[in-house]
Amino acid sequence: MSHFIEISTNELQKRNAQGAKIIDVRAVDAYNGWKLQNEARGGHIKGAKSLPVKWIKYMDWIESVKHKNIQEEDDIILYGYNSEESEKVAEQFKKAGYSKITVYNAFLEEWVKDDSYPMEKLANYKHLVSAEWLQKLISGEDPMEYNNNKYVVVHAHYRNRDAYLSGHIPGAIDMDTNALESTETWNRRSPEELKEALEQHGITADTTVILYGKFMFPDNDDEFPGSAAGDIGAIRNAFIMMYAGVKDVRILNGGFQSWQDAGFEVSTEDVPKKPVSDFGVKIPSRPELAVDVPEAKEMLAVQDAELVCVRSYPEYIGEVSGYNYIEAKGRIPGAVFADCGSDAYHMENYRNVDHTTREFHETADIWHNNGITPEKHLAFYCGTGWRGSEAWFNAWLMGWPKVSVYDGGWFEWSNDPTNPYETGVPEEVSREA
Structure with missing residues (x-):
């Protein structure tokens, strides 16, 4: 009773x-x-x-x-x-x-x-899937809302195949984020390089790709803790795949943690990739998803667009650069702040306690309070693109029509001494999270 x-x-x-x-x-x-x-x-x-x-x-x-x-x-x-x-x-x-x-x-x-x-x-909820949905797909059932195309499950990581080999979703292949982004600029790779990488991983424009990440913490603080970032790396790869032209990209909500929480089988098999001969469309098929420096400057000069800074507050006010390989500290003048959380490698303000994506109404309300609204063209950025990609994915899931990633971020902006920058606490900044 x-x-x-x-x-x-x-x-x-x-x-x-x-x-x-x-x-x-x-x-x-x-x-x-x-x-x-x-x-x-x-x-x-x-x-x-x-x-x-x-x-x-x-x-x-x-x-x-x-x-x-x-x-x-x-x-x-x-x-x-x-x-x-x-x-x-x-x-x-x-x-x-x-x-x-x-x-x-x-x-x-x-x-x-x-x-x-x-x-x-959530407008595009089908692209944020549950562990239960993925289990049905892998087990050969026909889960609701699936379009019956060929699919590939991708375990995304940054230079950490051990995270994959120590336990992953059965049938998943691994993909290093370096396959799709340059280690020199941390921007997306050239169309030719993307074509080759996607084909080597068995992905065409018509492949349904389900990506996830796994939280693994590095042994030494000097190592870029990309593998500790979990789904940030998976979403970074998702952004670049969508930019290239993959039509159906999905993220496992909560990543490998959700799979484990559901009690599903874990595999240690090193699943071989099955290359394909042709990606199928010209890359980039969706160039509007990415913004580079010239367009970023144009956006700063108009009323119907915003550069959205998805960095931590210490980075935003110039106390730290956020990265051991970036010396310059500060922010892009005119950018709108959209606090990621504690530091350059975490997104707790966009995540729930179980690593699932935060309730979309809450994210939208915080953004609205900061002047980040769906009628504007929004380009999300961070230090090198990972956090910016996750915030962008949140907006895309909500169905916001004009959203991009400013791929170069603070790293590219600060490398050019002619670009202006600011430090200190701005006169007005909302830190609601």
């Missing part, structure tokens, strides 16, 4: 209008749009926050709650696929001192089935 009051659909609507906090306790993938129970409509109740039942096992669960601005005095309504999910999270709230807690158990039976009840979803 439930220890918490169960409310009706009408009561939920009434209290929602009065400012109640509606919380979706299902997996983040269901929240984003995947129909994990074959429901009539995918997505979540409009205005709901995402707080998956999975997170209650984490010691810093209450920090996730506070991070979402859910306060003890709030009127809280929890819903999921079933009452058991909601009750577990409700108990956790109760233990934390929250008292105004009710549950809504008619989500599947009433809300989803009635088109008059508003729902929302």
Whole structure:
């Protein structure tokens, strides 16, 4: 028997209008749009926050709650696929001192089935897949929303095949980020080099590519900790593949951690790559996804475009360069700040506690507060392109129409002494995260 009051659909609507906090306790993938129970409509109740039942096992669960601005005095309504999910999270709230807690158990039976009840979803959610979806694909089932093209699963890493060989998703090949980006400039490689690299990895423009990363920490701090960055490297490769012309690129939400959390089999086989003879389209097929220095300068001079700085605050104000191979410290004048997190190798302001992508409403709200809005042409950048690529992917997933990566970033900008730069705390900068 439930220890918490169960409310009706009408009561939920009434209290929602009065400012109640509606919380979706299902997996983040269901929240984003995947129909994990074959429901009539995918997505979540409009205005709901995402707080998956999975997170209650984490010691810093209450920090996730506070991070979402859910306060003890709030009127809280929890819903999921079933009452058991909601009750577990409700108990956790109760233990934390929250008292105004009710549950809504008619989500599947009433809300989803009635088109008059508003729902929302991530525009391009199909490109952010779950471990369960990928397991079905690998096991030979035909998972919902798959287009039946040839597929390749890619374990992305930076100079760390040991991370791959020590355990990876069965059937996945490995790809060093250096295959697609230059070690001299850290920009995407030339069209000819990209064509050769993609073909050697068995990827054509019509291949469905599912990428993921794995968190492995380097033994020495002087080593570029790209392998510690997990999915940042995978998303960096995804950006370059999409720029080249791969039509269907997907990211495993939460990376290898999600695969392990789901309890799926891990392989140590060194899977051979199966080269193809021709990529199939001229590279780049989508040149608009990348911005270089001349266009970046043009964007700084107009009102309907923004360079978006996805660096840490110490980098932004010029306290540190962020990298042991970049001497110059500072920022590009006129760029808008979109705080990545603690340092040059982490994206915690864009991630949940389980490494899945942060709730897209929260990211959009923070960006709007900083003047980062979908009607503008936005070019995201960081030091060398990785963090900028992840922020760009967030915007692309949300369906924002004019988003790019300024590929050169601070590294390229600061290498030219004629380019202006700033240091110190600007007069106005929002650091909400």
